[in-house]
Amino acid sequence: MSETELVSRPAPPSIWHMYRAMVGVGIVCGLLIVTAFQVTRPIIERNKAEALQKAIFHVLPNASTSATYRLDESGGFLVLEGKGVGAELVYAGYDDNHELMGLAVEAQGMGYQDVIGVIYGYSFAEEAIIGIQVLESKETPGLGDKIESDPEFLENFERLDVSLRDDLSEMANPIVPVRHGEKTHPWEVDGITGATISSVAIADILNRSAQYWMPRIRSHLSDFQGDFQGEE
Amino acid sequence: MAKPGKTLEIRTSPHILSGYSVDTIMFNVVLALLPITAFAVFAFGLAGLLTLSMALASCVLTEHLICRASGKPTTIGDWSVTITGLLYGLTLPPSLPLWMVAVGGVICVAMGKAMFGGLGYNTFNPALVGRAVLQAAFPVALTTWIPSFGAGRFSSLPSSTLTLPFTEPTVDAITSATPLALWKFSQEATATGDLALGFTSGSVGETSSVLILLGGIYLIARNMMNWRIPVSIFGAVAVLSGALHLMDPARYASPVLMLFSGGLMLGAMFMATDMVGSPMTSRGCYLYGALIGLVTVVIRTWGGLPEGVMYAILLGNAVTAHLDRWTRLTVFGTRGKEAAT
């Protein structure tokens, strides 16, 4: 604030005047804010839920309903009740027959410019990642942002192998990035020419997240298959 | 007997000058750049020739027109803009569309030089300003490389070179990775001989380390270049990358690869040494060189880009004013005084 004038004035108004002004303005302002908040809150929450839902259905193409689960201290998963502040969440997707299709998981990591946030879909049937959507990225337009749109790159995630070893303790093969055109295994991510860093970043984010989640999810598969919890 | 003293000129001493003048210095730099230019044309054929010519022409023309527009006599005669044009051309990928080359040339001179008041006042290296802004504008085109010594280089052009203005270049099938990119993204080291002699892909003029060194040594020998700058850059790069390489040779490139690849040689010899953007004191030059070397290694090793010399030099230019201030010489006879007061 460049405008901080400190001119002394001859007759200061009484303290009462100042309190009256501050409190009066404060009350009016408070009312305004609370009104705006109350009016917009339902709309905003609906918007947010819709956006999340859309993303989940995007990465789990066959799902039509979803439910949010939270990782319990015991290592199992429970349906989320209330707000999930601070909890580790996964989203289960179900098809029209209320069959569990897979899980959607959010993950983040450093990209070329700033943090990249993604959500990816995991298919139980295929033991693979079957879809991915970038939620947050500041990668260079026309270069790094190809991770969001490049069809060849996105092809990687139509079936990216994340199967576990037999003892379910670890992934059989880590997800690894390779140079463009050199993909030979289903667990490799074929990079984008000219945006190697961003594509490597995606592979790393997925790898770290999958290493963490896959053993936990697989060993508590039954948690998700309980009663149907999904919402349209 | 002649009656002397009819038309005596008076000016203040000294009445003799050393004989160096700005245009002689600049012209000698152009001379030192010629072998590099010739090799560039030899290595990249028509594409190299066209890139260099367009770079030179756009820089010189811009300078001329700006002088004209501001009603001043043209300054292209001092050769400095020729250096800018040549060096700018030498730092470009050989397959760059010519329209982009021209745009960058205008940026070099208009934004890098004229805007600050012309020769001597530009705070950043004009050639690098042009290249850096161009790289920010067209990052893909500026990181697409073709192999040197391609078979048909004198008879055909990469398809991207003649791309219509303002359209996206079509990428050639035969792109190739630079030695640094090879190392960064697949840990493949390039043979030292190839590096030194320039049988690698890269910018038009950065590949032939030996010729660059020779040109630099010529200028140093004629005292037209400050040897402290390249020496401290090379020193910093060698020491740092050497230490890293010793720690983990598989992860960190060897000092030889670091020194002889990418734009380091050209940058250290011809661009960091641009007097206008470098410090004036010897100690300042050592620090400036060390900073450039350090930043180069850091960007190459841990940064997102395979090459960082350009950014390192621009950063060096930005801190030059501070280096000059911190390394001010102690004026004769003030040593004790400063301590006392």
Next chain:
Amino acid sequence: MPSESLWTIFINASLVNNFVLAYFLGICPFLGVSSKLETATRMGGAVTFVMLVSSVCAFGIQLLLVAIDAPYLKLISFIAVIASTVQLVEMFIKKVSPALFRALGIFLPLITTNCAILGLALFQTNKGYSFVQCIVYALGAGAGVTRARVLMAGLREKLELAEVPDVTKGTAMALMIAGLLSVTFMGFGGLGG
């Protein structure tokens, strides 16, 4: 992202995503920065200090707001609390160390509510940083702002003696330099990874 390492946070805030040159925060003082290097340095110190104070404040407020479930008071309380805390700290410094006050004090009131300070508070909250992460973030951002200003001051000092054409004098020139510095800092892209 609570998982970011402290080093990454610091490098990002100070180099890659420099508050001034990449996030456009605190531009007005950056453009208005005097060409006196010393002032720029001390001002940078003052900004870093205020950033630290406001970072701590914002962390506390956020805890409180979550507890009472009143997210709509975020902006107002950030502004109010940061401004008054800085005022208090200023008075405290004046009492305790007149020398430090002379070095930093005169800048404090001017800085209290510029966008870099508020931006820092908002960003750290959005990112959900822990207390230690917040501190490191504030230090990194402060270092970045200081570096940008110090570089700018040096360049301006140099340009004061140059024969700059009339059209480019003033803010236009400052913006051009800022743009070139921003391009230069792009070289650090990917460092935080």
Next chain:
Amino acid sequence: MAATSKSSTDEFIKGLWKENPVFVQVLGMCPVLAVSNTAMNALAMGLATAFVLIMSNIAVSSLRNFIPKQVRIATYILIIATFVTVVDYVIQAVSLDLYKALGAFISLIVVNCLILGRAEAFASKNTVARSVMDGLGMGIGFAFALFCLGAVREILGSGSLFGAQLFHDAFQDWVVMILPSGGFFTLAAWLLLFNWLEQRKERKAKSDEATTLALGKEAV
């Protein structure tokens, strides 16, 4: 009556051009640069700022006799922060995507010196009507400037305007324009243009003066 309406039109006009907050006063630079990477973002930001500006001008000018001088800055900030919070929620409700693009800069309108500056320098001393005109002028001037920046950056940087593709498919985007440095360069270019126009006008005025002087001399 005629006189007042005329002068409040003047209050409106001045913000558009002669005292344009961005191009002439160089105020509130951060949002100007940060969210002007597309015309849409720029316009949305401009309108949001204009809204806050007008509302706070109204509030401040109508309360101007009620607020003691000592606490006026604090009160103004309170008022501004309130309107900003309102705008923040409204934009979230209207479009999450827009909200994401504008990011924290909506909240940062609070500290935009333009708003506090107008509150302090104008609204606190003028009638509600005139303050509205001032707010409208400044706000629209600000939005207009933002739009100028956003349009240039979007056209060159993405080849489109308001998301509509302008050129053929193969248009080469100038990525730099949407990067931070492009913001600096574009604003610098606009200021250069303004400087140049201004100086040309001055020079012309001077040469006109000179010719009249010369003519006057001849006449003598």
Next chain:
Amino acid sequence: MRPMRLLGLKTFRHGVHPPESKDETSGLAIRQFPFAPLLIVPLVQHMGAPSLPVVEEGQEVHRGQQIARADGFMSVSMHAPASGLVRRIALAPSISGRMVPAVYLEPFPGSTQEIEEGTPCPLDTASPDEIIAAIQDAGVVGLGGAAFPTHVKLKIPEGKFVDTLIINGVECEPFLTTDHRVMLEQSGDIFMGIRYLLKVTGAQKVIIAVEANKPDAAAHLREAFPGDLDGSVEVLPVKYPQGAEKMLFSALLGREVPSGGLPLDIHALCCNVATAAQIGHLLPRGQGIQERVITVTGPAVKRKGNYRIPIGTPLRFLLEHVGVEEDVNRVFLGGPMMGAAVSSLEISITKGTSGVTAFTDSAAERTHSQVYPCIRCSYCVDACPIFLNPSLLGMLAANEEFSTMAEEHNLMDCFECGSCSFVCPSHIPLVQHFRAAKDAVRKAKAGAA
């Protein structure tokens, strides 16, 4: 320790290497110059107050007779350069362009020009104060260029002392060879002068400094060096401005004269060889200075040489006598590095004139070249022996920031050696800027006081 020191080479840091151009005159023995038909002897040939004339218009004087006396301590006597008639005592032009009082003396055509003997000042019996008075009476000023009254320099204030006397035979200025010839031809006078100087100053040691381009002079002085004197002849590498006393102290003694201070602050004192020779020659005879050795040279001069020229000889007469090229267009009193360009040939030779150099148009072409903006090449920074930043000072001067120059960038320490201008590839007239700036600063100070 600098590499130079480690190599055993005594010299100072920075400096330049202008072409020496001394070969044409260094081998030529000193020759007596004829009397001009009218000698004009200015009464201000030194730094300080003008001397007061003691002769009248129309009076006849003897060669060597005192014609003016010192006006106070900061002043010296003046002696008649020839036997003749005082025509007028009136104003005459000087090198600075100002008119100064002068004695117009018409030598008698047929006179033998015997020099008048005075009261000798015996080395053995005279006290230091008597020697100082004798030096003042002899009209001795520094012949190294500054023409500072030597007796003033020799008056050591209470509480100060001098341990080393340095005799400056460096002559680093290109073209000039006077000191060289004096060292070869007047070593007796020099050592006699040294004895007087040692006695006055109380110094124990004397060092005669000679540059490596005068090996014959160094060898000759070494040979002639009296066994009873404690001291040596030191040969220094050739570099300009080695002859400046600050540089000499730093090269020979490793001591730096403090900024704004005097050599006395580092217990040293420096005299030019010719000054020493004059003292050694004049004091035993009780005479005063009426002539000095001057190198007349330069591309435009036909009969170059080292001449013993009467004080007051008009420049026009001098040049006509040695013959100059048709197209001569620049004449300097002194050498080309520090010498002052003359605007009129009507001025006359003074005690401070160590050389006259004349150039033709073609020889001076280079100096006419275009001026470019400073390209920050740092040549000047590497040249300045005072470690100033001439580039920065030059830009500040162009912006008329004189007080910044003086207060923050040590402008007043610049001694105008010209090294910076000499090397500047942009041909920026740095020294000219600095002189103007120093003047402005002094004026501002005087105005404020």
